[in-house]
Amino acid sequence: MNSLEDVKNLLEWYIDAGVSETCGDVCFQAFQPQVQVPLRQATTDLSQNKIASTQNARELCAKAESLDELKKLVSGFDGCALRLTAKSTVFGAGNPKASLMIIGEAPGADEDRMGLPFVGRSGRLLEKMLSSIGLKREDVYITNVLPWRPPGNRTPTDAEVAICLPFLKRQIEIIRPKLLLLLGGSAANALLDNSDSISRLRGHFFDYQMSLKSSIPALASFHPAYLLRNSAQKAKAWTDFLRILKKLKEN
Ligand code: URA
Numbered sequence: 001m002n003s004l005e006d007v008k009n010l011l012e013w014y015i016d017a018g019v020s021e022t023c024g025d026v027c028f029q030a031f032q033p034q035v036q037v038p039l040r041q042a043t044t045d046l047s048q049n050k051i052a053s054t055q056n057a058r059e060l061c062a063k064a065e066s067l068d069e070l071k072k073l074v075s076g077f078d079g080c081a082l083r084l085t086a087k088s089t090v091f092g093a094g095n096p097k098a099s100l101m102i103i104g105e106a107p108g109a110d111e112d113r114m115g116l117p118f119v120g121r122s123g124r125l126l127e128k129m130l131s132s133i134g135l136k137r138e139d140v141y142i143t144n145v146l147p148w149r150p151p152g153n154r155t156p157t158d159a160e161v162a163i164c165l166p167f168l169k170r171q172i173e174i175i176r177p178k179l180l181l182l183l184g185g186s187a188a189n190a191l192l193d194n195s196d197s198i199s200r201l202r203g204h205f206f207d208y209q210m211s212l213k214s215s216i217p218a219l220a221s222f223h224p225a226y227l228l229r230n231s232a233q234k235a236k237a238w239t240d241f242l243r244i245l246k247k248l249k250e251n
Helices: 004-016 038-063 067-076 109-114 123-133 158-174 185-190 223-230 231-250
Strands: 098-102 140-144 177-184 205-209 215-221
Touching: 038 067, 038 098, 038 158, 067 158, 098 158, 098 185, 109 123, 123 223, 123 231, 140 158, 158 185, 177 185, 177 231, 185 205, 185 215, 223 231
Parallel strands: 098 140, 098 177, 177 215
Antiparallel strands: 205 215
16 A cells, blocks of 8 residues: 555545444454354354353352452453453452442443543543532542443443343442442443333432342433433433432431
């Protein structure tokens, strides 16, 4: 390739082919099946694989006594195919002694690039919302249901959520926050075991059952990415954050 025109043509070709961003120098076919298997067999294997992976994640998690140990286990876990297409494993970040733990859905492109949760546009809005109730990013602990970015930011599948959920649950057990803020439907549905839409769930406190004996109050609210597209809903999210502040003061 030797002219600017060639570069322009190549980029146009990528755009036409559906490429929306770059994440490294090496080109690979993320969606190419590695092994050809009949569809029926592939489906069975996948569901068995999901059960095995979930079991495996649960057993691994039980061994982790600290966030550092858990982070190492998540980084080495190969039971979720998302890690093949992601650049980084995005573990939780922030204050490990926080009273408030915030849980989103999954890393986006910026988070995947930087290896940290909520560092892109959604993160900047989240920081503004936090500052409206006098909190900084360093005051809270922020994580996601999934530690790996789904390709193209698609919604995680039920299987992906089920496989990764033990890692999130163990993070909650280690941090033992006083309050959970669940941003968006994926986090709310996964942790509250409730399939209602986020519009129905938001603004209400639920009990997240951490164990047989202990539960943590959990408030569901809109995801910042949704608020960036629907700014008319920001007022509702603001009232949710005021509820969070009130609850933190009660505890
Ligand atoms: N959206 C999320 O749910 N999590 C992130 O970390 C970034 C965007």
